[in-house]
C-alpha cells in the first residue's frame with residue numbers, strides 16, 4: 001500500500017552502508033522490545049510501554065550506529081497501534097542518520113513477495129526501510145520482486161543463509177541435487193546479484209555469529225548481517241574464526257546486549273559505543 005509521492009532515488013544501499021561504516025563503525029543494534037525488557041525498564045507490557053521503549057532506543061542510538069534493526073514481531077503483537085509505533089521508529093531512526101534494516105524475514109510466492117516489497121522497500125510506504133531481512137526457503141527466485149524493488153529504490157536485502165539458531169542446520173546444511181548445500185546456493189545467488197558492484201553490493205546473507213564453521217565461501221561482495229553477537233554468545237573471536245578475511249564485510253548485530261543497558265539514554269549510548277569499539281577489532 002502506498003501513501004505518498006515518490007521521493008528522490010537514494011544511492012544504492014551497499015554504497016550508503018559502506019560510507020556509514022567508515023563514519024560510524026559497523027555495529028547494528030536491534031530494537032527488540034521483549035516483554036522481559038519492558039519489565040526490566042519499569043514499563044508496562046502495553047502500547048505505551050512499547051512506544052516509550054522503542055522511541056527511547058531509536059532517539060538515543062540513531063545518531064550513533066550505522067544500522068538499527070527493529071524486529072517487526074515485537075510491534076505486530078500489539079496490532080495496528082504497534083505497527084504505528086514501528087512506523088515512528090523507522091522515521092526517527094532514519095532522521096537521526098541510521099540506516100534501518102527491517103527484520104521481518106519475509107518470503108512468499110513471487111506475486112505476494114511483490115506486496116512485501118511494496119510494504120518495506122518502496123519509499124512511498126510508511127514502513128520503507130533501507131533494507132529488509134528475507135527468507136529464501138520458497139526458492140531464491142521467489143525473492144526477485146524484492147531484489148528488483150530494492151534496486152529501483154536504493155534499498156538492500158539480507159537473505160537468511162546460515163542462521164544463528166541450532167535448528168537452522170537441518171534445512172540450511174542440507175545438500176541440493178547438484179551437491180551444494182542450501183546455504184551455498186543462497187550465497188552463490190547473492191554473489192551473482194552483487195557482481196561488479198563497488199564498493200559493496202546491496203545484497204547480503206544473514207550468518208549467525210554462533211555457527212561452528214560455514215563450510216562454504218562467505219564472500220559475496222556484499223554486507224553480511226551477523227546476529228548472535230552479544231546475548232546469544234557470539235564474540236569478535238568467533239567472527240574472526242568464521243569469516244576470516246571476509247570479516248571486513250560483517251555487520252555484527254546485537255539486540256539484548258545493548259538494550260539491557262536501558263532505560264537511561266546515556267547508558268544505551270555507552271553500551272552501543274562499547275560494542276561498536278569491540279567489533280571495530282574486525283577491521284584490524
Ligand SMILES: O=C(O)c1cc(=O)[nH]c(=O)n1[C@@H]1O[C@H](COP(=O)(O)O)[C@@H](O)[C@H]1O
Nearest residue numbers: 071103133163164208227231232254255256
Ligand atoms: O535476521 C535476523 O536478524 C536474525 C537471524 C538469525 O539468524 N538470528 C537472529 O537472532 N536474528 C535476529 O537477531 C536478533 C537477535 O537478538 P539478540 O539475541 O537479543 O541479540 C533477533 O531479533 C533475531 O530475530
